[in-house]
Amino acid sequence: MRAVANNLILHLHPTRVPAPALRFTHTWGLGGISALLTVILVITGVLLMFRYDASVERAYASIQTLETVVPFGALLRNVHHWSANLLVITVLLHLVRVFLTGGFFRDRRGNWIFGLFLLLIVLAFNFTGYLLPWDQLAFWAITVGTGLLDYVPVVGVLVANFLLGGREVGQAALRNFYALHVAVLPVVLMLALSYHFWRVRKDGGVALPDQTGPIEKLTTIPHLVGIELGIALVTLTAVMLFAMLVPAPLEAMANPAHPPNPAKAAWYFLGVQELLLHMHPLAALTLSAIGLLGLAAVPFWDRDDSAIGIGGRSARGRKAAWLGVALSLLLTPLLVVIDEWWLDLPALLPGLPTLVSNGLIPLGLTLAGLAGIYWLIRLALRTRHNEALVGLFSFTMNALVVLTLIGIFFRGPNMALVWPW
Ligand code: HEM
Secondary structure, eight states: OHHHHHHHHHHHSOSEEEGGGGOHHHHTTHHHHHHHHHHHHHHHHHHHHTTOOOSTTTHHHHHHHHHHTSTTHHHHHHHHHHHHHHHHHHHHHHHHHHHHTTTTSGGGHHHHHHHHHHHHHHHHHHHHHHHTTOBHHHHHHHHHHHHHHTTSTTTHHHHHHHHHTSSSSSHHHHHHHHHIIIIIHHHHHHHHHHHHHHHHHHTTSSOOOOOSSOOOEEEIIIIIHHHHHHHHHHHHHHHHHHHHHSOOOOOSBOOTTOOOSSOOOOGGGHHHHHHHTTSOHHHHHHHHHHHHHHHHHHHHHOOOGGGTTSTTSSHHHHHHHHHHHHHHHHHHHHHHHHHHHTOOHHHHOTTSOHIIIIIIHHHHHHHHHHHHHHHHHHHHTTOOHHHHHHHHHHHHHHHHHHHHHHHHHSBOGGGOBOOOO
16 A cells, blocks of 8 residues: 555655755645645545536525535535635635746746646636536626626637527536536646646756755655645645535525626636726726736746746845735725726717727726836836836736725625625
8 A cells, every 4th residue: 555655656756856845935835735626626526426417407406405415415515615716716826926936937938838727727617617506696607707708809709609508598508517517627627737747847846946056855755745745634624624614605596587786706707807897898808818918928028047946036026026015905996996986988088989988098008007017116126127027916916816805895786886894
């Protein structure tokens, strides 16, 4: 048994690893935690399949039976639900860690871009799973989400039709989402993760600062495996405790005739939904696409690999990161409030089509604002290009968090701003 376990571990890891790679702050354990959550999701997902029924008449009832009749059924669903939500968070934090430690330099460039594909798969998993309970929350979040596709030029309507199996969220959509969730995406994720892990090994493990002398190496067993087991135990305990204490939400059965007010997207898309309240859907989607392309372009944008493995590139880079966070904490809510209560571009520019007054202009202003943030950080802290990029990245990621929090807590009926307390 022990020989089998050792063999498996040494297929995943080299026999010896550089001692600095074992430092917790180099990884925060986030890649490993994401991998563990994926395993938990596969196991609990397969068990859920024994009871779940992908039909609009029976899906909701099958979840109710699972929660009330099947022994440990509610716990099973809670573990699956919360692990899926946690995975979105840990994968995003892993992305932030890889960026901040310069994990995209040199040979790791390809794995960084491939990682973005992994992020999209994780989001697709969550999105397709969201519909399955067939309650009000599920039905309307997917209606809002897929409605957005209509604004994507050329392919949007085709993709929406393919996903929904028609124009509306109904039986065909449920069947398609289920097929994607339990058959297509798991295969894609497993293949993609195998490639991701293989690349991490081939590229020499996690990014570490360049060393002049010889690097001390330690055996994987027990040094690395001991740390991994510790992190796995803490993660498992946290997920189990959370799942035992907090039930996964289940609202009334889906009713296509009665939209809830407000009808919100799933929380990880609330940042985009918040953008939609401030600009034309095409502009909001273009801004999101530019953000994703910007992330993919990071290895080409920052070519100064002398700072590889150093958190934030330098002490000044770390200052730039904090300045970026502080600026976005201040500016994001301020701009949301100004646009909500005072600024009405279509009314100010009545002669222009709304695609320009409410689309091109706010999009251009946002991009100009981001360029302004870059230069502000560069000049205020006298940073180099790569350090200012750290500031811009921190600004943008934190703005996404703030927009999401506004969407979760500060949007009420008709998506108007409300004070939650
Ligand atoms: C389900 C999703 C993912 C899983 C399970 C995963 C897992 C891992 C693991 C276990 C490592 C080894 C180091 C560590 O533990 O942190 C790693 C490294 C790496 N990951 Fe991921 N990852 C995922 C998504 C992503 C995403 C979204 C990105 C970036 C866009 C990314 C980019 C990288 C890169 C470039 C490395 C190597 C560089 C370094 O670690 O310093 N990964 N990943």
